[in-house]
Amino acid sequence: QLTAKEAEICAALAPELKRRGLIFVGIDVIGGEWLTEINVTSPTGIVAIDKFNGTDTAAMIWDAIERRVAARA
Incomplete structure (x- = not known):
């Protein structure tokens, strides 16, 4: 928190x-x-974030990067 x-x-x-x-x-x-x-x-903390939230933060970050790259193409 x-x-x-x-x-x-x-x-x-x-x-x-x-x-x-x-x-x-x-x-x-x-x-x-x-x-x-x-x-x-x-930046660190992905493991702790994912453990706490039950998420896959690394995948979400890569998805965001891929969307930005695709938008620039």
């Missing part, structure tokens, strides 16, 4: 990350309050 501050950080970052075409980005927040890192080349 995100804290209110973590949700605020995500909301602030989202428009710029989307503008840059980034699909899956990880952030590091210390103490639920301070953003310390934005991981665009090696």
Whole structure:
């Protein structure tokens, strides 16, 4: 569960990350309050996300990438 501050950080970052075409980005927040890192080349957490949600996040990310590539063709 995100804290209110973590949700605020995500909301602030989202428009710029989307503008840059980034699909899956990880952030590091210390103490639920301070953003310390934005991981665009090696975000982690897929295993934990999938375990918690019962999803296949990697497949969803690749589907999104393939849709974007197809849209550009």
